[in-house]
Amino acid sequence: MNILLTGITGLVGASVVTALLRNHPDFKIVAICRGNSAQTAQERTEITMRAQCEFDGDPASYDSIISRITVISGDVTRLPFDEIAKYGPYDVMFHCAADVNLGKDPEGKTYATNMNGTLNAVEAVKRFNIPRFQYVSTAYVAGTYAGRVMEDTMPATGWINSYERSKFDAEKYVRENVGVPYTIYRPSIIVGRRSDGVIRKPLAFYRILEFLGRIKSNRAFKAGLPANAQMEVNIRIASATSDKIYFVPIDYVQESMSKLFLLPEKNRTYHITGDSPVSTEMIGIACRDILKVTGLRTVDKNDDPSKDEKLVMRMIEDLIPYFSTQITFDNSNVRADLGDGILDWKLDVLFLRRMAYSYYKQEIPGIVEGMDFPKE
Numbered sequence: 001m002n003i004l005l006t007g008i009t010g011l012v013g014a015s016v017v018t019a020l021l022r023n024h025p026d027f028k029i030v031a032i033c034r035g036n037s038a039q040t041a042q043e044r045t046e047i048t049m050r051a052q053c054e055f056d057g058d059p060a061s062y063d064s065i066i067s068r069i070t071v072i073s074g075d076v077t078r079l080p081f082d083e084i085a086k087y088g089p090y091d092v093m094f095h096c097a098a099d100v101n102l103g104k105d106p107e108g109k110t111y112a113t114n115m116n117g118t119l120n121a122v123e124a125v126k127r128f129n130i131p132r133f134q135y136v137s138t139a140y141v142a143g144t145y146a147g148r149v150m151e152d153t154m155p156a157t158g159w160i161n162s163y164e165r166s167k168f169d170a171e172k173y174v175r176e177n178v179g180v181p182y183t184i185y186r187p188s189i190i191v192g193r194r195s196d197g198v199i200r201k202p203l204a205f206y207r208i209l210e211f212l213g214r215i216k217s218n219r220a221f222k223a224g225l226p227a228n229a230q231m232e233v234n235i236r237i238a239s240a241t242s243d244k245i246y247f248v249p250i251d252y253v254q255e256s257m258s259k260l261f262l263l264p265e266k267n268r269t270y271h272i273t274g275d276s277p278v279s280t281e282m283i284g285i286a287c288r289d290i291l292k293v294t295g296l297r298t299v300d301k302n303d304d305p306s307k308d309e310k311l312v313m314r315m316i317e318d319l320i321p322y323f324s325t326q327i328t329f330d331n332s333n334v335r336a337d338l339g340d341g342i343l344d345w346k347l348d349v350l351f352l353r354r355m356a357y358s359y360y361k362q363e364i365p366g367i368v369e370g371m372d373f374p375k376e
Contacts, residue, residue, distance in 0.1 A: 002030065004030050004088075007096030008031040012253060016254060016258050017052075018053055053065060099166075103161065114170055121133075131180055135185070139246065142329075183265045187273070188272070189205055190250055191247045192249060192354075197356070209287070212235070212312070228370060231293060236309055237298050241280035244328055246327075252274060252345070256270070260338065269333065275329075286356050350376065
């Protein structure tokens, strides 16, 4: 199978690519990837694939995997069609690339990248007569909707940010215009793997852990204490609460999507969210336990924020709406096509502790110095 792919260096793209190439020696990838000021597209791909193979616990598979990836330097908003033509024909187009900026988008860059990238991916399907299309959307095309969202529906009428709106419009365009059988994946908030909470590339929620960890470390330093000391840190985060926060472990994303990829396209959408949301309360317990702090809490309103509270809110304000969402993501299509067993796992406070511990162990080790990996 010859797969035309975007987004190979992202969390989803890299994890699915390694799973597919490891398990299917006849598969090949032609990856469109951007270079940057420090690395060429080829170098970025090689570094990411090596890191992903190590993360998967199979570094020895790297040579075989990278040997079956052809890298084309290019941007999804300006696909190099002439170069892409050289490596066809293609059996499937797999569009994973996106700008995942959840903040303000005053110049429309996020919207333009995600919408134009999808327009170009669909154009590639038509231009090169690719018979299958697979597209990575987001569960949060549901926007500000409250209630149960079925996988093949798009009930949103409002969105939290430009990212959500861009993915909604792009997904709608795929449904109406791609012209070949398609599969759409909708991941939620991607976090570390189920066994130990470790993640290759911390994004989104990890920004909250980062800033809370920095504040704890700074306060401990000023008090002449080690970063792992038990202490009071009064931080009030102004947010409504929820018991519908859909963290999805990256190994589940890899497992479910690499299996669904192999099925015939049926114009179906799949919520890659799991069926085990966590609550604001559970997150608070885990953070307080690992940071060894008291006073960290969520409040409905904070009329007199401290300097640290203002800093935290400024840095994470784009994430706050995702911790008060009232959406329930249905998983009927996942269950129907992969069986109930694929969802036979549960996230709990222990998992959240492990996730926070693993993050700090990697990024701010002083916070968990002397602390054992959380066990039952």
